[in-house]
Amino acid sequence: MAGHDVVVLGIFVADLAFRAPRLPVMGETILGQGFAMGPGGKGSNQVIAAARAGGKAAIITRVGTDAFGEIARKAWATDGVDTSAVIADPDAPTGAAFIFVSTETGNNAIIVESGAAAKLSPADVNAADHLFAGARVFVTQFEQPIETAMAGLAAARRHGAITVLNPAPALPVEDAIFALCDYVTPNETEAATLTGIAVDTVEDARRAAVDLVRRGARNALITLGDKGALLHGEHGTHLVPAFPVSKVVDTTGAGDAFNAGFCLALAEGRPALDAVRFGCAVAGLSVQKPGTAPAMPTRAEIDRLLAG
Numbered sequence: 001m002a003g004h005d006v007v008v009l010g011i012f013v014a015d016l017a018f019r020a021p022r023l024p025v026m027g028e029t030i031l032g033q034g035f036a037m038g039p040g041g042k043g044s045n046q047v048i049a050a051a052r053a054g055g056k057a058a059i060i061t062r063v064g065t066d067a068f069g070e071i072a073r074k075a076w077a078t079d080g081v082d083t084s085a086v087i088a089d090p091d092a093p094t095g096a097a098f099i100f101v102s103t104e105t106g107n108n109a110i111i112v113e114s115g116a117a118a119k120l121s122p123a124d125v126n127a128a129d130h131l132f133a134g135a136r137v138f139v140t141q142f143e144q145p146i147e148t149a150m151a152g153l154a155a156a157r158r159h160g161a162i163t164v165l166n167p168a169p170a171l172p173v174e175d176a177i178f179a180l181c182d183y184v185t186p187n188e189t190e191a192a193t194l195t196g197i198a199v200d201t202v203e204d205a206r207r208a209a210v211d212l213v214r215r216g217a218r219n220a221l222i223t224l225g226d227k228g229a230l231l232h233g234e235h236g237t238h239l240v241p242a243f244p245v246s247k248v249v250d251t252t253g254a255g256d257a258f259n260a261g262f263c264l265a266l267a268e269g270r271p272a273l274d275a276v277r278f279g280c281a282v283a284g285l286s287v288q289k290p291g292t293a294p295a296m297p298t299r300a301e302i303d304r305l306l307a308g
Contacts, residue, residue: 007057
């Protein structure tokens with residue numbers, strides 16, 4: 001099926017989110033202040049966010065033939081995601097994630113087990129060639145094997161799609177992957193891991209972005225939380241501010257919301273800076289609700305924020 005706005009290569013995990021004032025230390029048990037289970041995984045979050053924001057979106061992934069896999073399929077069906085390249089693996093479980101959310105700040109700490117999606121391979125990418133034909137934007141991450149991410153970027157590049165790499169969780173990688181990327185979109189921590197430059201200020205972000213472009217990326221887009229996002233590359237260097245948020249409820253999935261919004265805006269033909277602003281709007285709305293995929297905003301909510 002051709003003509004997708006956004007094609008995502010990534011994983012689904014069942015998010016098991018615990019709320020508490022702090023993490024326990026080793027050997028300690030503390031009482032939580034809330035628990036929720038729902039759909040997650042960077043790839044799945046991004047494809048749901050893109051679809052909910054009005055895009056025609058598809059995902060390439062693997063899930064197990066278990067209860068968590070059924071949660072994945074129901075979540076994708078709700079938002080009209082194309083699942084023609086989802087492989088059911090009877091020999092591996094669907095992935096899961098432990099998420100700690102601070103009741104004091106809304107910030108999070110996460111442990112991810114990719115499960116069946118850890119077996120995503122270049123052969124799986126090749127089998128999904130029908131999705132790359134006519135795709136406008138392709139995005140992938142590092143929750144599946146690096147060689148599979150590279151295969152996806154190369155396939156998208158062959159078909160003329162805009163390629164976006166969200167390098168999360170960050171890993172040391174060879175420069176060859178950046179040459180396949182129109183945009184690389186790390187947050188501060190991920191940019192520091194990739195470049196060796198601690199990103200504590202906007203100027204630090206600029207230096208890290210320059211390094212990523214030097215290493216082969218066409219553009220580097222570093223997300224900076226409540227400071228917004230810094231874009232550097234063929235469009236110059238620009239800091240796009242975040243949208244004001246009255247109360248942060250849960251930052252889990254905010255980066256996925258940003259990437260999905262940015263990719264969809266590019267697919268719609270918006271200029272790069274407008275696309276960054278669109279991504280900031282999607283992220284700003286997402287942190288005002290609990291959860292990951294359930295917190296992704298609708299197109300009507302996004303348009304209202306942008307118009308205001």
